[in-house]
Amino acid sequence: MSPARQPRQVTELGVFLRSRRDRLSPEEVGLVRGGGLRRTPGLRREELAALAGISIDYYVRLERGTERRPSPAVIDSLARALQLDDEELAHLRELATQADRHATAANVATSRHVPxxxxxxxxxxxxxxxxxxxxxxxxxxxxxxxxxxxxxxxxxxxxxxxxxxxxxxxxxxxxxxxxxxxxxxxxxxxxxxxxxxxxxxxxxxxxxxxxxxxxxxxxxxxxxxxxxxxxxxxxxxxxxxxxxxxxxxxxxxxxxxxxxxxxxxxxxxxxxxxxxxxxxxxxxxxxxxxxxxxxxxxxxxxxxxx
Incomplete structure (x- = not known):
């Protein structure tokens, strides 16, 4: 697999994590909002990592797409911290499974023939x-x-x-x-x-x-x-x-x-x-x-x- 194609698939996991992190405010997860200007609309990376019980470095690698093999335990911990519903959890697990696979072929297409x-x-x-x-x-x-x-x-x-x-x-x-x-x-x-x-x-x-x-x-x-x-x-x-x-x-x-x-x-x-x-x-x-x-x-x- 060429290095140029792998990150696109891996990054999808990071995109989804970031989208859910942005939706949660500190108050919604029981944190006290500190003083000063917050650059992120939702949780900071370090806040989510702490809630999920993982290191900030490991979480950053997940979101950036350089960590390709998150364990089921880590995925479940992130899902709980992000307050995902059942469908969101299923999607997160699918992304984690896909993260270490080869990218799908560019010419994937279904037939237009109806039996x-x-x-x-x-x-x-x-x-x-x-x-x-x-x-x-x-x-x-x-x-x-x-x-x-x-x-x-x-x-x-x-x-x-x-x-x-x-x-x-x-x-x-x-x-x-x-x-x-x-x-x-x-x-x-x-x-x-x-x-x-x-x-x-x-x-x-x-x-x-x-x-x-x-x-x-x-x-x-x-x-x-x-x-x-x-x-x-x-x-x-x-x-x-x-x-x-x-x-x-x-x-x-x-x-x-x-x-x-x-x-x-x-x-x-x-x-x-x-x-x-x-x-x-x-x-x-x-x-x-x-x-x-x-x-x-x-x-x-x-x-x-x-």
Whole structure:
């Protein structure tokens, strides 16, 4: 491994430690704030090292990326001192494991091919809106309602349709998501977790670089370094076609599908949300030539050998 590539992966551990250290005030961990000007917004390095029961020199090496093999005991002590929740602790452990590994290949990328079985699942979920994404959030396949839930994304070419790109850069996203900030948090957290284990993946670096340049909101949240996972929950939407609705969703990882996930919305029959799903499922496509606009089975029929 070349010396130039190793620090980038190791440094991710230091970046995460620094982000959590900056969030904690001395008062929150039972310390008395001393007099004079504090240059750091949160805990000082020596304060965190003392709380974790490790030497300041050792902690500095961890944060700078020169210490590559922190023990599980040290990681757990730091987690307690930083008051990490379960997901943050899991992420810290993953970073510690990755710290002494070789950097991931720069050409890491998942296939855009969606297996026939998944296409059939999308079709049979109708009228529940559903779509499939790859590991960086590219929308690879959808049933009619699924693509319409991302109101306006069909205006973009299929290869540009990405959940993060839509949330931060599409002009309609801010109106669509009533709690826009919460939606953004989830999107950035997913990319942050992925960047920790695939720091050199070209497709991920390209997407993150684009969003850092084009969106101040993304840059702010990227710096904040949230890692919360959103596998299920609800969203309040102000949809241009069906109005205001609160929808539930479930995210499912597709095993054996090269990092793909399926997100499906759901609602009880007879509710306004279910009625809205029926409407979205039956709307005429914005672009009739769009492969996402026709049903999954119609797409398969067109591709079938004659």
């Amino acid at each position: 026939l079985g998944v296409i059939l699942i999308l079709e049979n979920l109708r009228p529940f809106p559903a779509y499939v994404t790859n590991r960086i959030g590219d929308v690879l396949a959808s049933n009619p309602g699924g693509i319409r839930m991302l109101a306006g994304i069909s205006e973009w070419p299929a290869t540009q349709r990405n959940v993060a790109r839509f949330a931060f850069l599409h002009p309609g996203a801010r109106d669509l998501y009533v709690n826009w900030e919460a939606q953004l948090n989830g999107v950035v957290a997913g990319l942050r977790r992925l960047a920790a284990v695939e720091p050199d993946a070209r497709d991920l670096r390209s997407l993150v670089g684009e969003l850092l340049v084009k969106s101040p909101e993304f840059a702010r949240l990227w710096e904040r370094y949230d890692v919360t996972r959103y596998k299920q929950g609800s969203k309040t939407l102000r949809h241009p076609d069906v109005g205001d609705l609160k929808v539930n969703y479930q995210v499912m990882r597709l095993e054996g599908a090269d990092g793909h996930s399926l997100l499906s919305y759901y609602a009880k029959p007879g509710t306004p949300e279910h009625d809205a799903f029926l409407i979205l499922d039956r709307l005429e496509p914005v672009r009739p030539d769009d492969p996402f606009a026709v049903s999954a089975l119609e797409s398969l029929d067109e591709d079938a050998p004659r």
